[in-house]
Amino acid sequence: MPRTPFLTANWKMHKTVAEAQRFAAAFLPLVKDATAVEIAIAPPFTALSRMAEALAGSNVSLAAQNVNPEPQGAYTGEVSALMLAEVGCRYGIVGHSERRALYREDDALIARKALALLERGIRPIVCVGETLEQREAGATFEVIGAQLSGSLDGLPGERAPEIVIAYEPVWAIGTGRTATPEIAQEVHAFVRGRLAERFGAAAQAMRIQYGGSVKPENVDDLMARPDIDGALVGGASLDPEAFARIARFRA
Numbered sequence: 001m002p003r004t005p006f007l008t009a010n011w012k013m014h015k016t017v018a019e020a021q022r023f024a025a026a027f028l029p030l031v032k033d034a035t036a037v038e039i040a041i042a043p044p045f046t047a048l049s050r051m052a053e054a055l056a057g058s059n060v061s062l063a064a065q066n067v068n069p070e071p072q073g074a075y076t077g078e079v080s081a082l083m084l085a086e087v088g089c090r091y092g093i094v095g096h097s098e099r100r101a102l103y104r105e106d107d108a109l110i111a112r113k114a115l116a117l118l119e120r121g122i123r124p125i126v127c128v129g130e131t132l133e134q135r136e137a138g139a140t141f142e143v144i145g146a147q148l149s150g151s152l153d154g155l156p157g158e159r160a161p162e163i164v165i166a167y168e169p170v171w172a173i174g175t176g177r178t179a180t181p182e183i184a185q186e187v188h189a190f191v192r193g194r195l196a197e198r199f200g201a202a203a204q205a206m207r208i209q210y211g212g213s214v215k216p217e218n219v220d221d222l223m224a225r226p227d228i229d230g231a232l233v234g235g236a237s238l239d240p241e242a243f244a245r246i247a248r249f250r251a
């Protein structure tokens, strides 16, 4: 089943509103004819609204980096799925390893976040990935399998094609150390197998992104692998030319 490649920029805590607008002005012309792929940008919350205006009518959609699973209430500093839907988010990242590690997010919370997004029509990008210690201990598949079953718990099977998985080995994030295409493909095939157990035939339609030091120099080899359907890009997505080259990968 053909899957439209999907490239997402995860800006993390980078770019003011003015910087985000400058990025959009430089980036959009570079990808305007990249119609065979899907592209999304996840800026900080403060830039979402103005980025929605900057991206309107383009082939690039808006994504959020996080969400609170509650519909509303006394949760100082948090943002709901309805708020993200209102400003035009089409995607939302949940369970990024930085949130798992720095903010103690567990699989149950991540599953609730993904469900809250789906209920507002926003497609979740659910991140999974093992640490270096877990990989060296031979626990990669066990860790990824547990993260997948926990983070997808309770999500409605009929919405499976809207769910995106991002495999991001923690040891490759921001380190310049990319998983080889062989290592990434091996884990992606495992992920697809688990998705098939969970969602049946719909797993063939689900996109699995690779993340962890994706760059213009390595994207082509990664995207040539059968189960690598896109990329979640941090550092290299901050530069319009680099991210445009990634979005225009040659597989």
Ligand code: PGA
Pocket (backbone or CB within 6 Å): 010, 168, 172, 173, 174, 175, 176, 211, 212, 213, 214, 232, 233, 234, 235, 236
């Ligand atoms: P990186 O980040 O591309 O800078 O490694 C990827 C991510 O954390 O999503």
